Amino acid sequence: MNIPFNKVYTTGNEAKYIAEAISQGKLSGNGEYTRRCQTFLERRYLLKKTLLTTSCTDALELAALLIDLKPGDEVILPSYTFVSTANAFALRGAKLVFADSQANHPNLDAEAIEPLITERTRAIVPVHYGGQACDMKAIMELAARHALWVIEDAAQAIESRYDDKWLGGVGHLGAFSFHETKNIICGEGGALAINHEPFQKRAEILWEKGTNRSAFFRGEVDKYGWVDVGSSFLPSELNAAFLWAQFEALDDIQNRRMAAWQVYHTRLTGLAKREILIMPDTTHNAHLFYIVCRSLDERTRLIAHLKSQQISSVFHYLSLHKSPYFATKHDGRILKNADRFTDCLVRLPMYAGLSITDAEKVAAAVGDFFEV
Numbered sequence: 001m002n003i004p005f006n007k008v009y010t011t012g013n014e015a016k017y018i019a020e021a022i023s024q025g026k027l028s029g030n031g032e033y034t035r036r037c038q039t040f041l042e043r044r045y046l047l048k049k050t051l052l053t054t055s056c057t058d059a060l061e062l063a064a065l066l067i068d069l070k071p072g073d074e075v076i077l078p079s080y081t082f083v084s085t086a087n088a089f090a091l092r093g094a095k096l097v098f099a100d101s102q103a104n105h106p107n108l109d110a111e112a113i114e115p116l117i118t119e120r121t122r123a124i125v126p127v128h129y130g131g132q133a134c135d136m137k138a139i140m141e142l143a144a145r146h147a148l149w150v151i152e153d154a155a156q157a158i159e160s161r162y163d164d165k166w167l168g169g170v171g172h173l174g175a176f177s178f179h180e181t182k183n184i185i186c187g188e189g190g191a192l193a194i195n196h197e198p199f200q201k202r203a204e205i206l207w208e209k210g211t212n213r214s215a216f217f218r219g220e221v222d223k224y225g226w227v228d229v230g231s232s233f234l235p236s237e238l239n240a241a242f243l244w245a246q247f248e249a250l251d252d253i254q255n256r257r258m259a260a261w262q263v264y265h266t267r268l269t270g271l272a273k274r275e276i277l278i279m280p281d282t283t284h285n286a287h288l289f290y291i292v293c294r295s296l297d298e299r300t301r302l303i304a305h306l307k308s309q310q311i312s313s314v315f316h317y318l319s320l321h322k323s324p325y326f327a328t329k330h331d332g333r334i335l336k337n338a339d340r341f342t343d344c345l346v347r348l349p350m351y352a353g354l355s356i357t358d359a360e361k362v363a364a365a366v367g368d369f370f371e372v
Helices: 014-024 032-044 056-066 083-090 136-146 197-207 213-217 237-248 250-274 296-308 336-344 356-370
Strands: 050-053 074-078 095-099 121-124 149-153 173-177 190-194 290-292 345-347
Touching (some): 032 237, 050 056, 050 197, 056 149, 056 173, 056 190, 197 213, 290 336
Parallel strands (some): 149 173
Antiparallel strands (some): 290 345
């Protein structure tokens, strides 16, 4: 494809910092580059504590451990999301209760949550689709009334806000992704923001395989041992070194993505007269740009049209409540909005190296298809 859907963007310093990590002789996790990245996240996004993880999936699994989920506990989450959001809680034996999306946005419909709450409900997991915030005021108020935890799946949401707070820092816990398809990358990687202070000490223990190893290296205990459950959530210093180069160039990366995003939005506003929904120009981080077609057939034809122009575009999530794994476990509620986005949403190319010329070419090809 002349214009791929995604292309890895590097700053030029990634190999340099990886070489430095190798020369320092510290390749396992929780070294100098890990600490640099965690401090960067805490300072830039005003987070109380962050821990780098091997993936956003791992960050969510760590969150599930922190809230002490037990088999039979219930977790409310959107059906229109990636499987990692659900897997993290399914692994703890939780009952997944899927909520519908909003009618005009893939995000979780906050008004659909309260009727799903039971005496077994333990947590709400909002997913900030495309870096655009769910209604966190309503969700946090609801959680406070029912004594529930809120775990933000902010995989796509670094550099995006809700009112005066950064996403990932609003709920009790927030999970980020640095997968190669995200804005800031290290191949595979993630981070957990621990915003609820009583979780912070235990989070570090779970992160270090259930040991108090970090406290030992700080001189707080004279030896370390197994004190809790846990797992090996730490990324290697090689991943952290790569990530540090990305953090250093974050503003430039974001400016590039925003410029391409704005081309799409400006050129494609005319689709509204064809009753085609496009991603709204509200607070976002230019993680993606989507169009919602009027039918599955129309989307299939649009993707084929773009492919004929050497442009790669993709559909996105498949509703989890209809997945082969979960279909027989679903309670039968119809989640029409999630199903609509499953059938009709298409994502256009978006990456930091996407030129304005190529973004205009993509927008023109979409306009030609819809004759606008």
